[in-house]
Structure formats: C-alpha cells, structure tokens
Amino acid sequence: xxxxxxxxxxxxxxxxxxxxxxxxxxxxxxxxxxxxxxxxxxxxxxxxxxxxxxxxxxxxxxxxxxxxxxxxxxxxxxxxxxxxxxxxxxxxxxxxxxxxxxxxxxxxxxxxxxxxxxxxxxxxxxxxxxxxxxxxxxxxxxxxxxxxxxxxxxxxxxxxxxxxxxxxxxxxxxxxxxxxxxxxxxxxxxxxxxxxxxxxxxxxxxxxxxxxxxxxxxxxxxxxxxxxxxxxxxxxxxxxxxxxxxxxxx
Amino acid sequence: xxxxxxxxxxxxxxxxxxxxxxxxxxxxxxxxxxxxxxxxxxxxxxxxxxxxxxxxxxxxxxxxxxxxxxxxxxxxxxxxxxxxxxxxxxxxxxxxxxxxxxxxxxxxxxxxxxxxxxxxxxxxxxxxxxxxxxxxxxxxxxxxxxxxxxxxxxxxxxxxxxxxxxxxxxxxxxxxxxxxxxxxxxxxxxxxxxxxxxxxxxxxxxxxxxxxxxxxxxxxxxxxxxxxxxxxxxxxxxxxxxxxxxxxxxxxxxxxxxxxxxxxxxxxxxxxxxxxxxxxxxxxxxxxxxxxxxxxxxxxxxxxxxxxxxxxxxxxxxxxxxxxxxxxxxxxxxxxxxxxxxxxxxxxxxxxxxxxxxxxxxxxxxxxxxxxxxxxxxxxxxxxxxxxxxxxxxxxxxxxxxxxxxxxxxxxxxxxxxxxxxxxxxxxxxxxxxxxxxxxxxxxxxxxxxxxxxxxxxxxxxxxxxxxxxxxxxxxxxxxxxxxxxxxxxxxxxxxxxxxxxxxxxxxxxxxxxxxxxxxxxxxxxxxxxxxxxxxxxxxxxxxxxxxx
Numbered sequence: 066x067x068x069x070x071x072x073x074x075x076x077x078x079x080x081x082x083x084x085x086x087x088x089x090x091x092x093x094x095x096x097x098x099x100x101x102x103x104x105x106x107x108x109x110x111x112x113x114x115x116x117x118x119x120x121x122x123x124x125x126x127x128x129x130x131x132x133x134x135x136x137x138x139x140x141x142x143x144x145x146x147x148x149x150x151x152x153x154x155x156x157x158x159x160x161x162x163x164x165x166x167x168x169x170x171x172x173x174x175x176x177x178x179x180x181x182x183x184x185x186x187x188x189x190x191x192x193x194x195x196x197x198x199x200x201x202x203x204x205x206x207x208x209x210x211x212x213x214x215x216x217x218x219x220x221x222x223x224x225x226x227x228x229x230x231x232x233x234x235x236x237x238x239x240x241x242x243x244x245x246x247x248x249x250x251x252x253x254x255x256x257x258x259x260x261x262x263x264x265x266x267x268x269x270x271x272x273x274x275x276x277x278x279x280x281x282x283x284x285x286x287x288x289x290x291x292x293x294x295x296x297x298x299x300x301x302x303x304x305x306x307x308x309x310x311x312x313x314x315x
Numbered sequence: 316x317x318x319x320x321x322x323x324x325x326x327x328x329x330x331x332x333x334x335x336x337x338x339x340x341x342x343x344x345x346x347x348x349x350x351x352x353x354x355x356x357x358x359x360x361x362x363x364x365x366x367x368x369x370x371x372x373x374x375x376x377x378x379x380x381x382x383x384x385x386x387x388x389x390x391x392x393x394x395x396x397x398x399x400x401x402x403x404x405x406x407x408x409x410x411x412x413x414x415x416x417x418x419x420x421x422x423x424x425x426x427x428x429x430x431x432x433x434x435x436x437x438x439x440x441x442x443x444x445x446x447x448x449x450x451x452x453x454x455x456x457x458x459x460x461x462x463x464x465x466x467x468x469x470x471x472x473x474x475x476x477x478x479x480x481x482x483x484x485x486x487x488x489x490x491x492x493x494x495x496x497x498x499x500x501x502x503x504x505x506x507x508x509x510x511x512x513x514x515x516x517x518x519x520x521x522x523x524x525x526x527x528x529x530x531x532x533x534x535x536x537x538x539x540x541x542x543x544x545x546x547x548x549x550x551x552x553x554x555x556x557x558x559x560x561x562x563x564x565x566x567x568x569x570x571x572x573x574x575x576x577x578x579x580x581x582x583x584x585x586x587x588x589x590x591x592x593x594x595x596x597x598x599x600x601x602x603x604x605x606x607x608x609x610x611x612x613x614x615x616x617x618x619x620x621x622x623x624x625x626x627x628x629x630x631x632x633x634x635x636x637x638x639x640x641x642x643x644x645x646x647x648x649x650x651x652x653x654x655x656x657x658x659x660x661x662x663x664x665x666x667x668x669x670x671x672x673x674x675x676x677x678x679x680x681x682x683x684x685x686x687x688x689x690x691x692x693x694x695x696x697x698x699x700x701x702x703x704x705x706x707x708x709x710x711x712x713x714x715x716x717x718x719x720x721x722x723x724x725x726x727x728x729x730x731x732x733x734x735x736x737x738x739x740x741x742x743x744x745x746x747x748x749x750x751x752x753x754x755x756x757x758x759x760x761x762x763x764x765x766x767x768x769x770x771x772x773x774x775x776x777x778x779x780x781x782x783x784x785x786x787x788x789x790x791x792x793x794x795x796x797x798x799x800x801x802x803x804x805x806x807x808x809x810x811x812x813x814x815x816x817x818x819x820x821x822x823x824x825x826x827x828x829x830x831x832x833x834x835x836x837x838x839x840x841x842x843x844x845x846x847x848x849x850x851x852x853x854x855x856x857x858x859x860x861x862x863x864x
Contacts, residue, residue: 079664081793084727085720093723113726127554129399133407164719188413188428192420192763229718236717258717262708266725267406275728277704278670280403282554285544290668291509302666303729 078113078303100304105273108265109167112274113303119272119279122299130280137268141175145182146198147205153221154205161228162258163265171271176264177201187259193249200256203244207253208235210243276303321499326535328501330483332381336538338567344397344556346436346563348570355575357610361385364597364612366582366627369438370851371835372618373561373569374481378859380572387575387610389599391623392435394578395562401552405705408551411435411442417622418751421765423801425653431804432622436578437562439620440848441552445559446675446698447487447531447849449478451495453684454843461685463692463771464741464841465650468812468821469857471496477853477860482529485559486537487849489528494680505534505543510669510732511676511699513661517790518679523697523782525679531559531848532673545672547703558673561852583607583759585615585640585831587633594831600757616823618835618855621651621804625748625837626762628808628818628825641808641818641825648748650809651764652842655738655776656802658700659783660710661792666729669701676701682782683739683844691774695738696844697783702733713798724796734786736779737802739844740772748807805847808837823858834858 085093099111105118123131147155152174159173160166180186181198190196195203205220211231212220220228234240238251265271272279278286278300288295296302329336338347355361363379365372368390376386393410395401402408413432419425433439452471457464475496488502504527507515518525532543532553543557556563566576579602586609588595596611617624625648629639641647678698685692702710704725710733711724746767750760768776780797787795811817814826819838825831836851 078730081662081664081727081730083723084662084794085716085723086794086796091720093719096719096722099726126403127398130402130404130407133402133404162717162721164722185409186414186416187426188415188432189417189419189424189426191424192418192765196416232717236715255712258712259709262712263406263705266704266708267404271725272704274722275704275726276666276668277728278668280548281544281546282403282548283544285546285555286671287545289506289508289545289671290666291512292665295509295668295671296666300668 078305098305102273106169106270107274108165108169108171108270110169114273114276114301115304117273117276117301119269119277122279125284126280127282130282134269134280141172141179144175144178146178147181151202151205154209154219157221157228158205158208158232159261161232162261166225169270171265171268173261173264177260180260180264191249191252194252194256197256197260200248200253201260203247204253204257207240207244207248210245211240214242276300318499326502328483329486329537330480333377333484333565333568334571335564335567336540338571339539339556339563341539341541344554346395346570347567349394352570353573353575355385355387357608360611360613361387362612363614363616364389364610365616365618365834366597367438367618367620367623367835368436368561368566368576369433369618369620369835370440370561370848371855372616373438373565374852374855375616375618375834375859376574377565377569377572378856379862380569380574382863385573386569387577387612389580389582389597389610390436390576390578391581392578394436394576395441397552397554401554403546403548403551403554405551405703408442411552415755416753416761418761418763419766420763421746422767425764425766425801427622427764431653431802436566436576437560440560441562442550443846443848444675444700445530445532445549445673446678446846447482447485447529447559448678448680448696448845449495449498450843450845450850451680451683454841457693457841461692465811467840468810474850474853474857477856478849481849481852481856484564485531486533487529487531488534489530490526492526492529493524494683500529502534504528505530505532505673505676507676508669508672510667510701513663513667513732513790514699514734514786515677517786517788518697520789521785523679523786524681525677525697527677530673530675533557543673547670547672547674547701549673549675581757582619582627583630583757585617585627585631587631587635587828589634592635593829614830614832616832616834618833620835621807621837622748622762622764624833624835625651625807626750629750630759636827640828640831643827644815646816646818648807649744650742650840651746651748651807652740652742652805653766653801654803654842654844655695655740655772655779656735657776657780657797657799658710658733658735659780659787659795659797660731660733661787661790662727662730662794663732663792664730667732668729669732670703674701675699680844682779689778691771691778693739693741693775694844695736695775695779698735698737700733700735704728710798711796714796734783736783737844737846738772738775738779739842740775741769742806742809742841743767743769803842803847805836805839805842808833809840810838811840822861832858
C-alpha cells in the first residue's frame, strides 16, 4: 500500500497524522508509509531517518562504550536459559510485542535469554510474584496454554492476528487459567515487557530507526535541539516514503 | 557574603576546605589516590567507620578526616574506574544500580534498582539526574503548620549554612531561586534546549513560573573538572566529571586526608559489646569470600540509605538489642518514603531531540506548599526530564501501547519533550522496610519494602497530573503520553525527639546506643518535593560539624 492510500498520513510528519492516539481505533498506519533505510540497518529496514546510521559515529565513541554497544551486533549463539521447547514461544512473543514481522530482526529473544542466563536481574521482586526468570517461563507456558485452549495450537503456530489477540488480552491483564493463575498477570506483563523493550532499544539498529544520536562521549553535542538550528551537521531530518516533488505535482 | 558579591563572583568561588576539584586529573576519570590510599588493619581501632560510600557517608568521612580522624569507609559495591567501567549506554549501565535481591509489597509496590538504588563508590549520586534543590523552611514543620507528617527536631536555619557550603562544593548551577528561602547559586544557569524551551513556554502560558536549574552540573570549569559536554547520559554515570557525585566532590579530598575506602565489602552487622552496650565495630564480608571480618572502630556511622540502613540495623541483633539497633519501640524501617514522579510527554511538529543535554533542566516549586483550595496537604514540584530510548519505550508502554503502535511512537521520539512532577508523599508507619524470609549470597536476610499510598497522596498526584497536562496543552502539544511512576527514597530511620517515635536523635545518634550514628537520607522525617541529594549531603555536613569538624 502506498502512502497515497492512507488518508491523512501522506508526507506530513509535522501534522502527526501517523500518531496512533490521533487515529481511529488508536491503531498506527501500516508501516508502508515509511521510507526504506538507505544507509545502515534498521529493524525490518524501515525508519524515519533513511540516511542516518548511528554507527557512522563509532570512531567518536570511547572504547568502553564501543565494546559494549558493538557486542550487540554479533550474531547470538544458542539459547542458554530457555529450553528448546520454550524457544518458539519466546521468539514469537518477542516478535509480536515489538512488531518484528520480517528480517532483519533485532535478536530480542536471544538478548532476553542472555540476561536471564547471566542472572542480571533488575533489583526487585514483587511479593506476589516469582523471580523474573521464573515469571518469564510461566508467561511462555501461559501463552501456549491460552493458544491451545482458544485456537487448538501452540502460540508460535498461531496466525499473526491470533497471536496479537492473545497478547492484547495479556496487556490488559485479562488472561486466566492454567499457568496464569500462578501470576499477577498485569505485573507479569510489566516484567516481561521491561526485558523485551530494554533489549530492543539497546540495539543500534533501533537507534537508526528512531533517529537517536547515540553515545556522545567524548564528542558531546553543541546544537541542543529545536528545529533545523538545533541539529548537528551529522544528524539528518526525518523523512517519509513519498517523493515531495511528485506529491506537489499531483 | 552579600548578595551583590555572590552575583559578581558567580562561577569564580569554590569551597575553602575541600580540594577535590584540584586533585582530580584533567585527562583521566579515576579517583586520584587509590593506589597510595592509607590502609588500616581490621584490628586497628579507627576513630570512625562509615558503612556506605555515598552522599551521606562520603561527606562525613571527608569532613572528619580533615580534622585528623582515622576513617575507614566500607562499600558493598566496586571501586569505579570510570574510563573503563562506565559507558554512554542505558542497558550497559546495569552495574551502577543495587540489583541484589529485594522484595516489594504493599498496595503500591515501589520499583527499586535503577530507579532509585545505587551501588559502588559514590553511591546513587553516580547515576542521579543532577537536580539539587534545597528543602523549604516549611518542610521542617509540616505537622505544626498543616497537621500532616511530623516536625523535624531541627530547623531550616540549622541546615542553611551547610546547604550553602555544599552548593559551593558541587557546585550548583541555576537561576536565582525565588521559592522557599530565596537564594542564589554559585554557578550561572545552563543553556536551555529546544525541548525544555517548549515546556517553559507552556508553563508561562499557564501562569507557572519556571527557573533553569538547580543542577549539580558545572557550567564553566571548576578546578580540573571540565565543562559539561551536553551528551545527555547523566543517569549512566558522568564520564566527563562535570556532574557532581561524592566520587568527584568529596572522596578525592577524603583520600588525600587518609581515608580508606574499602570497596566490595558488605557490612553484615554492627557488633555490640554486651558489657557496655556500645558498638565495637562492624562485621563484614568481602565479595566472593565467605569469611567474616571485623573492623574495629570507636564510632560507627551507618550510611546505606533508606533500605540497606534499616536492613543493617535490623540485622544487628545482640543480647542488649534483640530486635536490632534503635528498634526497642519498633521504629526501624518505618516511615520510608518515595515521591510521586509521574511524567507526561508532549508532541510537537518540529524535531526537538530531547536526548541532548542533561535530563534535568528547568523546574518550578510554585506548588510546593499547602494550598487549601487544592483539597490536600502539602504539594509538588515540576521538573523537565528527558528519557533516552529505553526510558522512552517504558513511557510509551505505560500509556498502553505495544507492537506496531509502540514502534510508531518510538520512531517519533525526536518530536517529543517530557515534563514530570515530584509529589510530596506523606510518611506513614506501615510504609516500611522489614527483613524477608529469604537470604542473599552472604546468608543475610534480604530487605522487603512495603508501600501504600494515602488518600492525600492520591489527591496530590491527581492534581499535579492535571497541571502538567495543562502545561503541555498550553504549549500546543499535539498528543500526550503519560507514565505513572515513583522516584527517590527517604526515611526509614527517622530523627526525632524521643525513642518512642524515631530511630535517631537530632544529632543522628541511634537511640540507646552511645556510638552508632545514621548519616544518610533515612534520617529525614519528611521529604518535601525536592530531590534529596543536596539535603543528604547538607545533613552529613552538619553532623560532621556537631562531631567537631
């Protein structure tokens, strides 16, 4: 679908017509209104800054930061914490909550697995909840339980629409039965989403997608935001898929 | 110094009795003096043993070392080497936080970890945002004035000289301050970013006065500390040395005066001599070593903050103190507080790129005190903030978005600016830290923190949410996303006039134990709606003065 077919989106980032809460049903437009990434990599090769690659600045980062960030670009090994049986559900869940429906994907499932395997937890556990690694396991079992009882197949085997239905109920804290009865479901949602979001938005590909300037030590920033004058020379402005010249001549 | 001279000398006056800024290296970020640091044997009775190398413990150690005291500071976390250990990265900064097991309960459980808990030399000021407001005079008498909270056993006048002294040491940058006790700051305000500028426009349109600062981030140079480079990673540890934390403001001077900072050492209990009832020292264990050691000391200062201080006092049981130190009336761990810290983000047509510059920029204390017309006691402050991508993702999620909607809002990151509140939540005895049944790797019971909001708290939070939403509307925001959250810790070992309703007296001495002090934010009976760091340092500075420094 081209941007022309989406009433109200077009080339107009400024008007905010793409913002979910300003649209009927609070649903975003299909990502086809976005330009393909021309420089560097973004998840699914879509983004608002097609000519911006945060990794172009890697020579200006300090060594400690470089080491930590670039390690995320290495291809992940086999899972260490989750079992082979849990893997399809974990991967499917991470894909749905971050809308990763095509390659290239940020390996969210592997990053969550590494955090659990290394025991790098967040420093608190709700009194009515198990520890985070156990919460993850129970959530995965719960997703399969709900998928089997509602659709007769595992969560990973469900269609995209059915997976989204289940996750939508999970986000509302409304799932019950089986493994869900061992959890405070609303809190379980916040525990697993905390892990998934921290993994995805720590990845430089996601920074390219959103136009985030990334690490800036020791270089720093001189132009402190606010319109064109607030942009550093290496930062590019946002863009859409529509050719503005053709748009005008139509 | 008069107001005129304060203005003329802005940016040119440093503290007389703290050389930390000159001891730091221009080209390296390590704490100078680690290699040549004086060391004390466990069986050497030092004058002062401090537990916790954060805001309270470091200031106390620095002051007393300058008076010739022998001082050891035990710190559970690592001795940082910022050039190698700290990164310009959100997820990579996990080790700065206290992430050991803790349990949270109550009707409104408080998230800990990166939100409010530090670990390592420098404490949580290593990753605080940098706001350094003072408390208001009214904070010290909320019960007398409004019938809520409790009155402090000391007054604003007792703390004021120490606020001024610590503001020179950090040093604090900001506009002249019209609220509370009006005052000026030693450094000029920072430039305002496009994002914060939008929010200020909206506030002014609503009749809300906002001022730049106050932040413990230098605007200019300060000894060997360079100017801020506006990279925006204050919450990940300042690799520049521009943001104040004890690591750069007090520990260099402390080490130069013979303080030993013994890192990776977890205090397990304060050891009491059953014959005298006085503390003999502290039993501790090194990370990765099960052996229990005991450092002897004439005086022990517990400075582990609002969760670990009660935990240590409760774990320090003995024949004379079967319920823990200072706990004969069941007061330890009670009245722990947090501040309501909801944030709302607004969207504008132009790019604002809020990731630039320190997250703390401009603030207002116009709503700080009680206004009967609002229908609740006490108030809140307003502060601009600016989440980095992971923080922004949590913000978008909290507004109810996931999947494609979340990705869409995330892609719009550069068009948003964020404003937050700090609500004064009132102290309540059932909001408390206790020991849980489970134990940590040292065999020590872990802390459990229970928290439940009162009706006054909820009314305050609901009112303030409308105010900041109004600011965004007045500034022409096209869309608004909101996250409910909490920030900061304070209380849990509060000071007071009697052992029946407090844990320490006005001089921070634990009731019933002659030589154990508490020197951190847990002694605060109320919290105002100011960020606590400056007050914790000022209290430690006053305590040092009371001890003879």
